[in-house]
Amino acid sequence: AQKVTQAQTEISVVEKEDVTLDCVYETRDTTYYLFWYKQPPSGELVFLIRRNSFDEQNEISGRYSWNFQKSTSSFNFTITASQVVDSAVYFCALSEGMTNDYKLSFGAGTTVTVRA
């Protein structure tokens, strides 16, 4: 069963628009970790954020913000005032902790295209 679902395959926006990426996860563990990674056209995977299941506080980092809601098993990511350099594939991932050897289950990714 898919543990991480990113329902949006592709999103296209014009520069300066906000874009929100959805991520829904599934786990029975009470301790788990959620991640967002960015994969720009150059291909490398860039870590963006980590959240543990005990910390539902939302976070803002520059133009990036994250909304973690355990009640809906969602960990959504928003880019405010998007820029062309934000064009990339974004992956949400789940780690179920020590009991699962900290393996990551990735969503299929959302391709974001920001047009000038």
Next chain:
Amino acid sequence: NAGVTQTPKFRVLKTGQSMTLLCAQDMNHEYMYWYRQDPGMGLRLIHYSVGEGTTAKGEVPDGYNVSRLKKQNFLLGLESAAPSQTSVYFCASSSWTGGTTYEQYFGPGTRLTVT
């Protein structure tokens, strides 16, 4: 620090050939992972290791073998390559302290084509 490095960056194999992908990390991480990335499927875990001398199967282990003889190195082997193994392969490493996992650091990837 070089972080996580992968060798080679590109490779073309013919069906039935064998090869080994090398992953090296200089961060003294306990955990190492091999993933493959195919279009529209995200990254899928092939094999992983929780420490020197250990290996375990991931989600898609068939057709691959791994070894972790040294803590800093994790090798991925294809004994008899098949076209279905055409993919981009990523190695990653991570550490944990007191039961808290930290992010996985990824290598730059190896693009493998099997004809």
